[in-house]
Amino acid sequence: AQTVTQSQPEMSVQEAETVTLSCTYDTSENNYYLFWYKQPPSRQMILVIRQEAYKQQNATENRFSVNFQKAAKSFSLKISDSQLGDTAMYFCAFLGETSGSRLTFGEGTQLTVNP
Amino acid sequence: EPEVTQTPSHQVTQMGQEVILRCVPISNHLYFYWYRQILGQKVEFLVSFYNNEISEKSEIFDDQFSVERPDGSNFTLKIRSTKLEDSAMYFCASKRLAQETQYFGPGTRLLVL
Numbered sequence: 001a002q003t004v005t006q007s008q009p010e011m012s013v014q015e016a017e018t019v020t021l022s023c024t025y026d027t028s029e030n031n032y033y034l035f036w037y038k039q040p041p042s043r044q045m046i047l048v049i050r051q052e053a054y055k056q057q058n059a060t061e062n063r064f065s066v067n068f069q070k071a072a073k074s075f076s077l078k079i080s081d082s083q084l085g086d087t088a089m090y091f092c093a094f095l096g097e098t099s100g101s102r103l104t105f106g107e108g109t110q111l112t113v114n115p
Numbered sequence: 116e117p118e119v120t121q122t123p124s125h126q127v128t129q130m131g132q133e134v135i136l137r138c139v140p141i142s143n144h145l146y147f148y149w150y151r152q153i154l155g156q157k158v159e160f161l162v163s164f165y166n167n168e169i170s171e172k173s174e175i176f177d178d179q180f181s182v183e184r185p186d187g188s189n190f191t192l193k194i195r196s197t198k199l200e201d202s203a204m205y206f207c208a209s210k211r212l213a214q215e216t217q218y219f220g221p222g223t224r225l226l227v228l
Contacts, residue, residue, distance in 0.1 A: 095215055100170075101210075
């Protein structure tokens with residue numbers, strides 16, 4: 001079975017600065033997908049970024065980028081130029097290619113961006 | 116941009132009562148999911164649904180739970196006889212065929228008293 005671990009329950013960052021959220025996972029699969037979802041106070045869980053394990057290049061979406069280390073089973077999210085609207089709960093999630101279509105989530109990291 | 120919607124946003128019920136949580140997935144999506152998050156715990160998979168049948172379910176999804184797509188737009192989760200431990204946030208999600216990304220609704224917060 002897969003497990004996903006987010007070891008930082010809470011983090012804070014000053015507006016315009018950079019912050020990195022950590023995620024590690026454990027799996028025996030070789031092909032899989034990793035996701036970061038954001039859940040702001042409005043509750044809608046929004047996809048931030050995704051990474052396919054077979055791609056060596058780290059995914060980037062505007063101010064959001066990942067550091068995917070397959071051998072270390074690490075998938076951290078970097079937010080550059082943090083904005084107040086980035087304040088949210090961030091969930092790391094795993095989808096295995098052979099484990100059905102269920103997402104396995106981490107515990108979540110509550111990020112607060114301070115003005 | 117199309118979104119998954121869920122109703123109600125909050126529901127309070129008495130233990131032993133039946134509840135139905137409703138979801139409207141994104142219109143061209145074919146896979147549908149329910150997840151739940153008990154306060155302070157991880158988001159957990161409950162069930163996936165494709166082609167009008169359950170494709171996968173977790174050990175949480177016992178006989179008290181059922182899902183249905185009663186028409187072309189709604190996807191429902193029914194809990195027949197609620198227990199205190201069913202109190203949680205319930206998320207619906209959907210995805211397109213041959214794509215991996217699941218899109219989530221805002222959730223329904225269920226409180227069982």
